[in-house]
Amino acid sequence: MGNPxxxxxxVEKIATRxxxxxxTAGAGSTAxxxxxxxxxxxxxxxxxxxxxxxxxxxxxxxRVEAARATPTLARPSFHDSRQPVFAIDHDIxxxxxxxxxxxxxxxxFASEHAVDFYPAxxxxxxxxxxxxxxxxxxxxxxxxxxxxxxxxxLCCLGTPVVRTDAAGIWATGVTWWQVPPVARVSLRGxxxxxxxxxxxxxxxCGLFNHDEVLNHAVEFVGDGVSQMSIDQRMSVANMTTxxxxxxxxxxxxxxxxxxxxxxxxxFARGTxxxxxxxxxxxxxxxxxxxxxxxxxxxxxxxxxAAYAVELDLDLATVVPHVSGPNDVKTISPLPEIEARxxxxxxxxxxxxxxxxxxxxAAAARVVAGRHVAPGVELYLAAASAETxxxxxxxxxxxxxxxxxxxxxxxxxxxxxxxxxxxxxxxxVGISSTNRNFEGxxxxxxxxxxxxxxxxxxxxxxxxxxxxxQPVAPMTPVYSARTRPAAPRAxxxxxxxxxxxxxxxxxxxxxxxxxxxxxxxxAGKHTYNDKMTPxxxxxxxxxxxxxTFRSLARPGDVVVGGLNFGTGSSREQAATALKHAGxxxxxxxxxxxxxxxxxxxxxxxxxxxxxxxxxxxxxxRDPHVKTRDQGEIEIDYRASTVRWxxxxxxxxxxxxxxxxxxxxxxxxxxxxxxxxxxx
Numbered sequence: 001m002g003n004p005x006x007x008x009x010x011v012e013k014i015a016t017r018x019x020x021x022x023x024t025a026g027a028g029s030t031a032x033x034x035x036x037x038x039x040x041x042x043x044x045x046x047x048x049x050x051x052x053x054x055x056x057x058x059x060x061x062x063r064v065e066a067a068r069a070t071p072t073l074a075r076p077s078f079h080d081s082r083q084p085v086f087a088i089d090h091d092i093x094x095x096x097x098x099x100x101x102x103x104x105x106x107x108x109f110a111s112e113h114a115v116d117f118y119p120a121x122x123x124x125x126x127x128x129x130x131x132x133x134x135x136x137x138x139x140x141x142x143x144x145x146x147x148x149x150x151x152x153x154l155c156c157l158g159t160p161v162v163r164t165d166a167a168g169i170w171a172t173g174v175t176w177w178q179v180p181p182v183a184r185v186s187l188r189g190x191x192x193x194x195x196x197x198x199x200x201x202x203x204x205c206g207l208f209n210h211d212e213v214l215n216h217a218v219e220f221v222g223d224g225v226s227q228m229s230i231d232q233r234m235s236v237a238n239m240t241t242x243x244x245x246x247x248x249x250x251x252x253x254x255x256x257x258x259x260x261x262x263x264x265x266x267f268a269r270g271t272x273x274x275x276x277x278x279x280x281x282x283x284x285x286x287x288x289x290x291x292x293x294x295x296x297x298x299x300x301x302x303x304x305a306a307y308a309v310e311l312d313l314d315l316a317t318v319v320p321h322v323s324g325p326n327d328v329k330t331i332s333p334l335p336e337i338e339a340r341x342x343x344x345x346x347x348x349x350x351x352x353x354x355x356x357x358x359x360x361a362a363a364a365r366v367v368a369g370r371h372v373a374p375g376v377e378l379y380l381a382a383a384s385a386e387t388x389x390x391x392x393x394x395x396x397x398x399x400x401x402x403x404x405x406x407x408x409x410x411x412x413x414x415x416x417x418x419x420x421x422x423x424x425x426x427x428v429g430i431s432s433t434n435r436n437f438e439g440x441x442x443x444x445x446x447x448x449x450x451x452x453x454x455x456x457x458x459x460x461x462x463x464x465x466x467x468x469q470p471v472a473p474m475t476p477v478y479s480a481r482t483r484p485a486a487p488r489a490x491x492x493x494x495x496x497x498x499x500x501x502x503x504x505x506x507x508x509x510x511x512x513x514x515x516x517x518x519x520x521x522a523g524k525h526t527y528n529d530k531m532t533p534x535x536x537x538x539x540x541x542x543x544x545x546x547t548f549r550s551l552a553r554p555g556d557v558v559v560g561g562l563n564f565g566t567g568s569s570r571e572q573a574a575t576a577l578k579h580a581g582x583x584x585x586x587x588x589x590x591x592x593x594x595x596x597x598x599x600x601x602x603x604x605x606x607x608x609x610x611x612x613x614x615x616x617x618x619x620r621d622p623h624v625k626t627r628d629q630g631e632i633e634i635d636y637r638a639s640t641v642r643w644x645x646x647x648x649x650x651x652x653x654x655x656x657x658x659x660x661x662x663x664x665x666x667x668x669x670x671x672x673x674x675x676x677x678x
Contacts, residue, residue: 006030007302009182010249011217014157014299015039018140020174031179033308036656039177043083043134044161044169045143047125048090048527050106053144056167056667063671078113079173084166085134086110087118087125091527092411093419102529123384123410124352126150130234131386133263133283137252137292138299142169146569146593147352147434149240152249153233155256155299157217159247160569160593164600168670175666176656180246180592181308183216184301187224189316194469196362197232198354198432198452201239202321204313206331207478212309214244214563215592219301224315225250230259231358238353239434242328244563246592252292252299260289307483314477322430322465324449326438329514334455335473338466342449346429347372347460348441349400350381350408351415354432354453357390363457364396366468372404373463378456379421381408403461416523416568417441423448430465432456437518437567439543493639493652498662501637503583505557507629509615510544515560516567517594519544520577526570536572537580545625554581557632561587561612564605565594574598574605584634586641586650588612599657602665608650611641 008016008030015031016022020038023029031037046053061076078084088103103120110117118128126147129135137155142148144166151158165175187200218240220233228236233250240248250256263284292299320334349355349363360382372378380400382388388410391397401407406421413419415433422442423429429448431441436448449465458468495501512519522543525531541548552558558577564587565573574597577585584604598605615629633642639652663669 007304007306009033009305009307010219010251010299010301011157011182011247012179012305013301014138014140015177015179017138018042018157033179033181033306035179037177037179038174039140040174041083041142041169042136042139043085043129043141044166045085045087045125045129045134045141045145045148046163046166047087047145049144049163050086050109051102051527052529053163053166053170054106054109056164057170060167060171060667060670060674063668064674067671067675076171078115078170081114083173084170085116085118085129087122087128088120089123089125089128089411090413090416091418092120092409093413120411121385121409123382123386124355124412126238126352127356127383127387130154131263131384133267136283136288137256137260138295144569146241146567147238149245149248150234150238150352152237152240152247153230154260155250155252157247157249158237159217160241162569162593162597162600163571164666165596168666171670172673180215180217183213183218183245183309183311184307185218185220186222186310186312187220187315188222188312189224189314190227191224191315191318194454194471195315195318195320196452196454197228197235198239199318199320200228200232200313200315201236201243202323202331202450203318203476205239205243205323205329206321207313207476208243208311208480209329211244211562211589212311212480212482213240214589216245216308217247217249218243218245220248220250226253226255227315228255229358230256231356234356235353242434244566244591252296257289257293260284260292261286264289309483310481312479317474317477319471319474320452320455320467322449322451322455324436325428325447326436327514328434328436328450333473334451334467335471342465343428344376344430344459344464345427346421346423347376347378347456348414348421348429348431348433349405349453349456350379351412351431351433352383353434355381355383355387357387359432359453360387360391360400361394361396363453364391364399366454366457367403367461368399370403370461372460376460376463377421378403378405378460379408379414380405381413382410384410414441416526418524418527430456430459435518435567437516437543440518440523444543491639491649491652493637494655495637496655496658496662499636499658501635503557503634503636504631505555505583507557507559507632507643508548508552509559509627509629510541510625511561511616511620511627512544512625513561513588514563514566515544517565517570517573518567520565520573521570523568523570526568526572533579536576540576540580548626551626551628552580552582556582557634558582558585559587559612559615559629560585562589563591564589565591567591569593569597571597571601574603575601578603586611599660600666602661602663604653604661606650606653608641608648611643611648614646614648
């Protein structure tokens with residue numbers, strides 16, 4: 001795949017493999033950066049949010065039935081029941097009859113449609129997808145969760161989709177995707193002793209924190225990659241999400257081959273635990289691993305492939321870092337933050353980024369023969385039941401419990417603010433999780449830092465944030481070369497019938513870069529599927545500015561800063577604003593997943609950085625979170641925003657985006673795709 005005249009990146013190669021409807025020859029025969037394509041992913045994963053995807057899936061088929069000339073009353077059907085995977089993991093500490101009933105309905109639905117199902121307690125969905133053989137080199141696997149980037153550790157194009165996409169894939173096998181710009185990140189040298197994958201990605205988030213990889217796919221290369229284990233690569237790939245990327249891929253090398261062979265040996269010894277259909281796929285076999293390895297040349301970028309961004313980091317100069325508080329991209333070298341002697345109340349060793357075997361073993365070595373400091377609670381949850389069993393077998397789990405760790409079931413839980421151990425007002429904690437957004441892990445007035453498992457363990461023992469071993473200060477060596485495309489802005493745009501040409505409304509400026517989905521729609525509401533539209537609208541921005549709801553009225557426009565909607569893939573962060581009567585959101589830039597959620601649910605968002613720059617040029621009170629900027633007029637035909645006698649251009653809204661708005665969202669588009677062949 002690829003040729004000397006059109007060299008491809010690894011992302012473009014895999015996207016081409018899983019694209020549907022590309023020409024067989026000519027310039028359009030490969031998927032290139034920026035192309036809108038139809039993809040048929042190998043798998044689509046949903047977790048607790050399966051409960052919310054099911055009604056969307058059924059609604060699609062209701063619409064199809066209504067569109068038929070002769071009703072057939074056929075039941076909803078999956079395009080391919082081997083494509084979806086259900087893995088319950090988020091709210092598993094919730095033993096209420098309502099939640100257990102939801103899980104039972106998901107399991108029954110899986111059984112009815114012969115879909116692979118992993119019940120609560122099997123593990124975190126992303127870990128399950130890897131352990132159980134769904135993620136393979138050179139494949140494309142999507143998940144209705146923002147940390148689906150983790151699959152890139154296995155040279156797989158793993159990327160998030162949203163709930164509406166998942167329902168559409170169930171019904172048709174395909175969805176739309178825009179091939180992102182691709183960044184090349186060279187990791188050189190060898191990590192110092194005690195520095196792990198979490199330190200690498202935290203350093204990358206902090207060193208390159210000006211949207212260098214926002215909405216990009218990242219390809220990791222360089223001799224330093226071979227020094228990193230698969231567990232460490234999963235940590236890095238997972239948190240490319242927090243870095244702002246849509247995917248993060250590692251190469252298919254000897255380290256990955258050896259890992260896959262070890263999984264093949266594991267499967268050869270017996271059937272896979274947890275699934276409703278044990279061993280139904282059997283992707284990790286000796287024969288498959290050898291086949292993939294023989295094809296590895298096709299799973300490498302072509303010489304001369306073009307990258308939008310090229311970054312370089314010398315791993316030998318990386319020291320452990322800590323993120324926060326309450327911000328992933330604000331980082332401090334561990335020696336510096338240790339000197340501040342920041343006392344903690346809680347510590348968490350858990351999550352899909354850092355609760356694998358290597359993580360638990362590293363933490364156990366730190367706490368061996370010692371005990372958690374008085375007044376500190378250390379919460380412990382493995383990434384999967386298999387991981388926990390291995391840690392128990394080798395004594396690491398017992399060492400952690402003997403030190404005073406409080407065990408929780410293998411799942412997400414506290415990471416998303418659900419279950420035991422959430423942060424309380426005024427408390428300080430350090431976590432091995434991937435996010436420390438304000439209010440995500442509990443009260444918005446608690447402070448959360450992020451660190452590696454060893455740092456979390458050492459801090460729990462000491463009672464303050466500290467290193468497990470002396471760390472010498474070091475200046476990181478890194479560089480960046482960018483080739484950004486000139487943005488299109490302004491100009492006449494054709495308007496699709498039914499789409500408004502103009503809009504007027506009062507503008508509220510939420511002057512915050514990286515305003516995340518937890519700030520827009522708190523995680524504690526995400527899996528309450530019974531919330532009405534009015535109830536959803538009533539809780540918008542409660543983790544950012546609770547006064548917003550008393551200030552705004554239907555018809556008002558929300559304006560944000562850079563990377564608006566970063567974080568979780570929860571669709572309610574878009575739909576709740578729509579339910580509140582807000583016609584659109586304008587920002588300097590958006591998380592691509594947020595943008596996808598918005599248009600898939602018939603909600604307009606667009607970028608107008610010049611407007612935000614003009615507002616920020618005026619002196620302002622930094623303590624005011626939400627500012628009334630008066631009336632603005634949006635002219636979609638001219639692609640301009642008018643405010644205070646001035647005009648600010650924005651990139652014209654594409655016909656594809658307008659059609660999604662006019663149709664009311666992607667469900668109707670999928671219905672139209674199915675109806676002719678129904």
